[in-house]
Amino acid sequence: SQQGEEDPQALSIQEGENATMNCSYKTSINNLQWYRQNSGRGLVHLILIRSNEREKHSGRLRVTLDTSKKSSSLLITASRAADTASYFCATSDNNLFFGTGTRLTVIP
């Protein structure tokens, strides 16, 4: 399966702390994307990193990609209660395959 796997499955932190989520995948990719999902809703695209990029920033988000280890990480700095959601990595080849997600809870 090309599906990514996020780690940890669940993460609980205090507001203001940083949150780090990891993603591992199995095959070669065109790019890797991170999405966010609030409970019972659709997913929202956060950031895309191409296979030839190593790091990308967007606001409080920082994504790294290590194609040699087939892994990526998403760092959310200075977390807020509103960041509480599930976060998914997705890898693209002929299609977009999602992992099972990390459930992040930010405690006010």
Place this chain on the structure above:
Amino acid sequence: KAGVTQTPRYLIKTRGQQVTLSCSPISGHRSVSWYQQTPGQGLQFLFEYFSETQRNKGNFPGRFSGRQFSNSRSEMNVSTLELGDSALYLCASRSGPGWANEKLFFGSGTQLSVL
């Protein structure tokens, strides 16, 4: 620009029935993908349509089918419903066929409960 619209938002069916879900993509988007989301399995890819043609299909039984119309709107159908079909069905659209810089735009989903 309106987002991806899925109808209905909630649906309750009984085993053995069939169901049709609808998805209207963002205007100008020609690709529509469908995903099934369950707590245990995460998001599972069902199929993708581009310009009325099915381009890719996931590992689901033939009870799951779909189609896309000339205006890019898409429907998916599940026949002979089983309890395990209870899930959030998500539709997503994108503008082109390739994946180089493409991202998906998701609808809010249809929550299907099979009793």
